Amino acid sequence: MYTDFAARLATSIWPDFDQTPARSTETPAITDVETVVIDGNFPWTIVTVETDAGVTGIGEAYPSPGVHEVITDFFGPVLEGENPLDVERLYHLMREALSGRGSQDGIGTIAISGVELALWDAAGKILDQPVYQLLGGKMREEVRMYADCHAGEGMVESALNEGEAHGVYKPEAYARAARAAVDDGFESIKFDLDVPSGREIDTISRHFDSPEIEHKRRLVEAVTDEVGAEAEVAVDLHWNFSSDAARKLCHALESYDLAWVEDPLPPENGDAMATLNRSVEQPLLTGENRYGRHGFRDLVEQEAVSFVAPDIPKTGGIAETKKIAELADTYYMTLAPHNIGSPVATMAGVHVGATVPNFLALEFHARDVPWWDDLVAREEPLIQDGYIEVPDTPGLGIELDWDVVEEHRA
Ligand SMILES: [Mg+2]
Known part of the structure; x- marks a missing residue:
């Protein structure tokens, strides 16, 4: 409602004001979540979050046994179809989904962390902004x-x-x-x-x-x-x-x-x-x-x-x-x-x-x-x-x- 009012106000001041939103209003969706392990001085666990917006978010989870399975097999189905821009909501969704099974600490939180990093990267790429912004x-x-x-x-x-x-x-x-x-x-x-x-x-x-x-x-x-x-x-x-x-x-x-x-x-x-x-x-x-x-x-x-x-x-x-x-x-x-x-x-x-x-x-x-x-x-x-x-x-x-x-x- 506020946006409508602002647009009408702007149009009354500048008749040429373009009311069409700068970005597409289509909601992006997560299509896949995967991991790749790099053999560094620790097994660096890279997390990729694919979206239908043409961008892939890249994150990393702390090297831990079993974290690949939690991210791909468990969180994959939880996150598919969700909006990658809703980073904080998806953080809570993952905590909720794993509630009582390690969402407070340990492997569960490590898996959530890895996905969260990739979501910020995806959100930044979709919105064309650095994460700090x-x-x-x-x-x-x-x-x-x-x-x-x-x-x-x-x-x-x-x-x-x-x-x-x-x-x-x-x-x-x-x-x-x-x-x-x-x-x-x-x-x-x-x-x-x-x-x-x-x-x-x-x-x-x-x-x-x-x-x-x-x-x-x-x-x-x-x-x-x-x-x-x-x-x-x-x-x-x-x-x-x-x-x-x-x-x-x-x-x-x-x-x-x-x-x-x-x-x-x-x-x-x-x-x-x-x-x-x-x-x-x-x-x-x-x-x-x-x-x-x-x-x-x-x-x-x-x-x-x-x-x-x-x-x-x-x-x-x-x-x-x-x-x-x-x-x-x-x-x-x-x-x-x-x-x-x-x-x-x-x-x-x-x-x-x-x-x-x-x-x-x-x-x-x-x-x-x-x-x-x-x-x-x-x-x-x-x-x-x-x-x-x-x-x-x-x-x-x-x-x-x-x-x-x-x-x-x-
Ligand atoms: Mg130390």
Whole structure:
């Protein structure tokens, strides 16, 4: 009714006003939902949502067993015929369809996330708008990336002691990896500290004695000495430390001014994280094993961390991550999304990072995959000097090179 009134008003002012809508009023429909797995440093699970509007939305789900079946066999029939522009309604439709069977967390939410990313890409392409525009517009022109410097097998080999049978992570190898990342333009780098020191220890107990803590301190010292003020340094403990060991380690690392300490404790107990947070100097970060806004509520309300790190293709997708960021912002916390994905998942992070005020940096975890950029149908590398420029092209803003995808298909 309002539109009719506006059109009549416009016609009375400008007799030549064209009342026909700019776009077709035909409602687009989803015709098929599929997945393709790329054999990256993780099995990157690409999701395609076909539509009758002549566009295909591309998304990505966190690598998980069974996620292909949930997406294609279960969600395929649920979504066929639905309007791909109704992203948030379809998110709820999928949650409802899987209610009681994993729609709150785990594989179900991962599958929903993968489809959600593809729906935003499809919606953007149909409406000829970048995803950030559909989310309310961008706050920044480029998104800061941080480099995970573990770099898989490459790091292990370069860290090996000559002639030793098992991996020993050496300070010199960490310093070399740090230098390489900083020389590539990254202003923010991260290292794993839950790594072998060469001593036989009972890792299941999560207890780390003084020599173990000294090994981790020497790794951090080597990295921070190498990069100085050129980059900020974070460390990841992967839920492997007890409260006491994490506290001792943090105290041993106080002089190195770390950007954050990630996942010092197992992911389930927000109370324990809040207690640790009050007893250490370093900012803490967690979230890659939490699902949706409800999964972050206790961490935020208890001020258990400084940084929330949802994984976008796992936690519920693009819109859910934006809501997590808004929740975190009510306690002035910062978003630094976890990301181990292909360029598709990474671009989802770029659009979230572009639209969220309290955004710090997005993870890049594929420095040991030389063909990561070849997956994208464009000449220049996606990440330049540690940043990704927010694209103005429709949808997520990249197209996959399907020949390269085929080459590396799992
Ligand atoms: Mg981590």
